[in-house]
Amino acid sequence: MEINTYAQRFQKAWDWMAQEGISLVMMEDTETRRDQNIRWLTGHPGDALLFLSSDKNAVLVAWDVNLAKIYARNSPVIIVPYNDFDRKPLNALVVVSRTLGIPIGSKIEIPSVTPYPVFLDYVGELTDYDILCRNNSLGAEIRKMRSVKNDDEIAVIRKAAGFTNEIIDLLEKNVRSGKIKTEADAALFIQQEARKRNCEGTSFETLAAGPGRSFAIHAFPSSTGSPFGGQGLSILDFGLKYNGYCTDVTLTFARDLNPRQEKLVSLVEKAAKLALSMAYNGTRARDIAAAVDALFAKSKKQMPHGLGHGVGLQEHEYPVLRNSSDNDWVLEPGMIFTIEPGLYDPQLGGCRLENDVLVTSSGQEILTKARIIRL
Amino acid sequence: MEINTYAQRFQKAWDWMAQEGISLVMMEDTETRRDQNIRWLTGHPGDALLFLSSDKNAVLVAWDVNLAKIYARNSPVIIVPYNDFDRKPLNALVVVSRTLGIPIGSKIEIPSVTPYPVFLDYVGELTDYDILCRNNSLGAEIRKMRSVKNDDEIAVIRKAAGFTNEIIDLLEKNVRSGKIKTEADAALFIQQEARKRNCEGTSFETLAAGPGRSFAIHAFPSSTGSPFGGQGLSILDFGLKYNGYCTDVTLTFARDLNPRQEKLVSLVEKAAKLALSMAYNGTRARDIAAAVDALFAKSKKQMPHGLGHGVGLQEHEYPVLRNSSDNDWVLEPGMIFTIEPGLYDPQLGGCRLENDVLVTSSGQEILTKARIIRL
Numbered sequence A, B: 001m002e003i004n005t006y007a008q009r010f011q012k013a014w015d016w017m018a019q020e021g022i023s024l025v026m027m028e029d030t031e032t033r034r035d036q037n038i039r040w041l042t043g044h045p046g047d048a049l050l051f052l053s054s055d056k057n058a059v060l061v062a063w064d065v066n067l068a069k070i071y072a073r074n075s076p077v078i079i080v081p082y083n084d085f086d087r088k089p090l091n092a093l094v095v096v097s098r099t100l101g102i103p104i105g106s107k108i109e110i111p112s113v114t115p116y117p118v119f120l121d122y123v124g125e126l127t128d129y130d131i132l133c134r135n136n137s138l139g140a141e142i143r144k145m146r147s148v149k150n151d152d153e154i155a156v157i158r159k160a161a162g163f164t165n166e167i168i169d170l171l172e173k174n175v176r177s178g179k180i181k182t183e184a185d186a187a188l189f190i191q192q193e194a195r196k197r198n199c200e201g202t203s204f205e206t207l208a209a210g211p212g213r214s215f216a217i218h219a220f221p222s223s224t225g226s227p228f229g230g231q232g233l234s235i236l237d238f239g240l241k242y243n244g245y246c247t248d249v250t251l252t253f254a255r256d257l258n259p260r261q262e263k264l265v266s267l268v269e270k271a272a273k274l275a276l277s278m279a280y281n282g283t284r285a286r287d288i289a290a291a292v293d294a295l296f297a298k299s300k301k302q303m304p305h306g307l308g309h310g311v312g313l314q315e316h317e318y319p320v321l322r323n324s325s326d327n328d329w330v331l332e333p334g335m336i337f338t339i340e341p342g343l344y345d346p347q348l349g350g351c352r353l354e355n356d357v358l359v360t361s362s363g364q365e366i367l368t369k370a371r372i373i374r375l
Helices: A003-020 A037-042 A065-071 A089-099 A116-125 A138-146 A151-177 A183-196 A259-278 A285-298 B003-020 B037-042 B065-071 B089-099 B116-125 B138-146 B151-177 B183-196 B259-278 B285-298
Strands: A022-029 A048-053 A058-062 A078-081 A107-109 A130-132 A207-209 A232-238 A240-242 A249-255 A308-310 A317-321 A336-339 A342-345 A349-352 A355-359 A364-366 A372-374 B022-029 B048-053 B058-062 B078-081 B107-109 B130-132 B207-209 B232-238 B240-242 B249-255 B308-310 B317-321 B336-339 B342-345 B349-352 B355-359 B364-366 B372-374
Touching: A003 A022, A003 A037, A003 A048, A003 A138, A022 A037, A022 A089, A022 A138, A037 A048, A037 A058, A037 A138, A048 A089, A058 A065, A058 A089, A065 A078, A089 A116, A116 A130, A116 B116, A138 A317, A151 A183, A151 A240, A151 A249, A151 A355, A183 A207, A183 A232, A183 B183, A232 A259, A232 A349, A249 A259, A249 A349, A259 A285, A259 A336, A259 A342, A259 A349, A259 A355, A259 A372, A285 A317, A317 A336, B003 B022, B003 B037, B003 B048, B003 B138, B022 B037, B022 B089, B022 B138, B037 B048, B037 B058, B037 B138, B048 B089, B058 B065, B058 B089, B065 B078, B089 B116, B116 B130, B138 B317, B151 B183, B151 B240, B151 B249, B151 B355, B183 B207, B183 B232, B232 B259, B232 B349, B249 B259, B249 B349, B259 B285, B259 B336, B259 B342, B259 B349, B259 B355, B259 B372, B285 B317, B317 B336
Parallel strands: A022 A107, A058 A078, A107 A130, A249 A372, B022 B107, B058 B078, B107 B130, B249 B372
Antiparallel strands: A022 A048, A048 A058, A207 A232, A232 A249, A308 A317, A308 A336, A336 A355, A342 A349, A355 A364, B022 B048, B048 B058, B207 B232, B232 B249, B308 B317, B308 B336, B336 B355, B342 B349, B355 B364
8 A cells, every 4th residue: 555545544543542532552463462453554464563642653563673664664653673572562562652752641542352361461560541441442443444445455355356256267167177176176276376366375264165064164174185066065265365455255066956955055046146135335234134034034044154244454354244233334335345145054065155245336346256156 | 082081171170160169161262362272172173162160061152063063072061052142252151151050159260361341241241240350260271281292192293293294305305306486386385285194284374485585584475476495595484283283393495505694594503403402301491592592692693583382282382482581481291392493684584493392201302304405
């Protein structure tokens, strides 16, 4: 992203801080607490702390300074090595708040995911400040901002989706020709093709489940040497990560189905169609998920997972397409999310159909071309 | 693992609960809060809550019940679908504590990683109980137990290490012959060979960094189409996951080094040798890391990461081999950990040498055969 994009994003963060009267915010992206907000704000892909002060200073405490200098070069941050603080976020916070001259008595926000015992350590150490650890945090605010993509982000995801579609076509061809015989063949093929297209990698470990394993929502292990694409239902769930941005699709391969399997597949296809017919600007996400649940319920089926989720720097982000009482997401232009109805049965196997959809002011764009492939 | 192994593990957990006077413990393994303790206790590989009550009931609330029935079949748990609780851990806790008849006023432990705002929700909802969220938790206790492997675990890791060594030899052969030309070639080759050997996959995304990128501790992206094994230093950091257990090794490929690069490599080799010469039963882990830091300091070099870490169900677990004041780990027979000295320089590139070591009562066993490979 360009200097201007980062500058605008920081400005939004600083505006929020001013409005909330917060002097310093700490963000954390470490092994056990991942946070793509730091990448969104700075370009730096991971293992770092980020400090924003209300007087518009920004300090990126990076595990790998050499990497940070490259990736965060367009963002308005000062880069400092994590090693300077004995690799302890609390030490970094103490030193940074002192160095930036954060006034005594003012509000300092730490990440909302901070474990309670760690929160106690912070409060115990920073007795001169009012330590905030709330769900209503800058982090949450930024995650909400991230649910609506700007034109540059849409361009990147559109490109990632184009690559995804090329690979979907190749997968169909190679499963039909017998070149892809096993789950591992499919998973490795995707890796290979992703690298050919200069992707950072896959968005997550490809889930390839042949007829013997497709009953699981997320097959475990993610792929094996078992046959793929044989009689019954095979599921292939994968995504590409390109310039930081993810796609996420699921294909189902169907061969020689019995009538009950046919029923399952046609229900899933119907659900996908129904959901897409509703996925427009202004629709409540929850209503779409509820409509799909109702459709399945008419056939006495139940989907054991949500209908979809945003995609972006993370493979799972806002908005949430789930039929739960506390889901108040409403679709807006610029939102990109999956729609992924699925049904699973220990006897019949599973079927899931997942595509990535962009809501526009004038309609919708189905970015990916995942489908049920009948062999 | 066998029924007896799981029974013993649960017994240890119940003993600890009795000693601490805790009536119910909740563990959580979900997307944002991973916890391999649930796999260690039950065999179930992920996405679940586990409840243990002091009267020796155990309830596994699984996202995927079909999968749980297979993987947790040898453990003494009742399996319940997560969907029954609207997929909310708090709901599950409320219902389970009621169903198991946990006495009012007694202690209920929730995971120590529970975010502070979530902790407040729990306390607000379960007003009849004393909610504990402490670092000194059953989870921490089990992570400590996991640092010492039993014979079955050692056998599995030894097998994983054997596969790792086969792949190291093949990598050397294929880089020498030119069959592996790029970082992506190396990463894909490892994936392929891992699958051939029926591994669950790799322990983490393989880091393949050719001479242009090896200066980074953890290259980003993890691999690209850039040349691998050319003039200078190339790093290859990978691990296999076999029956749940991880290996973790790093090779460095060196070609036509200049004198300063030679110095870097020989320092890293010296450090590895020094660390191994100290890695025996009874040694303080911190002392080993301090000795390596001192060795590097003599040459005015600094290692920007810890010296090593345990490997097991996770690629990073206890013990910790780090030179920090609060590290009081002492090596014991059955511990398996990495020793991975490394040095990195934006001009010269990086060099890391990482092997997995088992401490035994009579000595030590270097399980893996990673090395500096001079081309």
